[in-house]
Amino acid sequence: MNLRIMDKGELKKFVQNLLAHYRVEGVVKNNGAYLYDTIDSPEQLCMDFDCTRYPPKKYFLPPRETLFHFSTSPELEVSPVFESPPQVIFGIHPYDLKAIAILDKVFSKDPPDPHYLKRREASFLIGVDPKRISPHSFWADMGAASVNEGFDLMFTDLEDSYAVEIGSASGETLISTYARTQPATGDEKSKRVTLRTNLYSKSLINGLDFPSYEIPKLLEHSKESPIWRENANKCLSCGACNFVCPTCYCFDVQDEMDLDLKQGTRYRKWDGCLLKDFAKVGSGENFRESRTARYRHRFYRKGLYQLDTLQDFACVGCGRCASACLADIADPVRVFKKLKQEYREGGK
Ligand code: SF4
Ligand code: SF4
Structure with a gap:
């Protein structure tokens, strides 16, 4: 593992240098909420958020995206639209990096999705280990407390400095070109391991009371x-649980x-299996007409149906669905614990 140390004061200079060459997207605080947004100064970048x-995911799969323009006259003509500006996304927690790896797998499958993949190829991913945990997060249960791949650079706050793990040749280029760092000492490496272990343990507190493989x-x-x-x-x-979900x-x-009915645009926009018309087909039939069928489907999709495709759960335990649900029913931890309780009471 290639681990470097960046003094705290160097971070601003690093971001400033990135801003001179790239569009930089990062976490900002806005009215009490942490959001990904374009930054234009290092002071805007937040490195400590729950x-x-x-x-x-909006950087690779925008909420609405034009796929191509077409004209039907004098003959059919199609002009694909690819928008993939080089961008640095700064401050991605490990569970979101894991979610991006899941999306990569989905959109690389046959046939590969060029719109998604071009955006991914044009993006540098800079991760950061969390220092705080949202009350709804349970990422340790879902194997997403830390990641060893899927990033270009990975920051860990060691208090007076940052440990920076280099995860790719692009990350190596970014750090050697735009930042001053030195190799990590043995003590710094151990401190990073301890911080990560403590975080893992804290994340288990609000999580499941049984192993996730069940x-x-x-x-x-x-x-x-x-x-x-x-x-x-x-x-x-309302579909909020779908729209905030990284997977x-x-x-x-x-x-x-x-x-004029001679030209037009084909676009795609986010959809969600909790929305009433999601499973409605051309004949008017709706395969998941009832709220119960739609609600249940989301949990089966996260915990069972996608295991074959992903060889993993389609949930990384971020807890955003629980935070976003006005009806307070979307929390996977509460639902899975209740199912476990019913299972035990059934004598199994
Ligand atoms: S299902 Fe909920 S907890 Fe799991 S990844 Fe999606 S938003 Fe996060
Ligand atoms: S479970 Fe909650 S967030 Fe999801 S659609 Fe229903 S009310 Fe909305």
């Missing part, structure tokens, strides 16, 4: 659990014709 309201089995046995209907009765079908990637594709 969890951002929205994940960084989740698929629990779900297999819980299709008829009363919890789905009880919670779904309070669901507003939700469903989208809808639509065409917009100009008034």
Whole structure:
């Protein structure tokens, strides 16, 4: 592992140098919320936050994105649109890096998605280990407390300095060109390990009370659990739990014709399985008409259905769904614990 040390005072200069060459996106504090936004000065960049309201997936899968323009006259012509400005995304927690790795897997599968992939290729990812934990986070349970890959640089706050792990050749270039660092000593390496271990333990406090590998089995046995209907009765079908989720990637594709009916635009926009019309098809049939079916589907998708595709859960334990849900029913920890309780009471 290539671990460097950056003095605290050097961070501003590093960011300033990046700003001179790239668009820099980072975490900013706005009205009490942590958000990813474009920064234009190092002072705006926040390195100590518990969890951002929205994940960084918008940089690779924007909420609305033009795929191509087309004209139908005199003959059909299609002009693809690719927008992939070089960008540095600064301050991504390990669970969000893991979520980006999940999206990479999904959008690289046959057929690969060039719109997503071009944005990814043009992006430098700079991670940062959290110092604080959101009350709804349970990322240690989901194997997302720390990551060993999927970043160009990874910062850990060691109090008077930052440890910076170099994760790629691009990261090496960024740090050697734009920052002054020195190799980490043995003490600094040990301090980083201790900080990460403490954080891992703290993240378990609000988490599950059983190992996460039991989740698929629990779900297999819980299709008829009363919890789905009880919670779904309070669901507003607002889709907030989908939109804030770093691993939700469903989208809808639509065409917009100009008034002359000779040209138009095809675009895609985020969609969510909690929205009423998500599973509605052309004939008018809706395969998940009831709120219960939609609500239950999200948990099965996170904990069971995608295991074959991802070889992992489709949940990294960020807790954003729990924070965003006005009806207070989206928290995976509460739902999975309740299922576990029902399972135990059933004598299993
Ligand atoms: S399901 Fe909830 S906790 Fe899991 S990754 Fe999505 S938003 Fe985060
Ligand atoms: S955020 Fe809550 S209320 Fe809204 S769709 Fe999700 S579960 Fe239902």
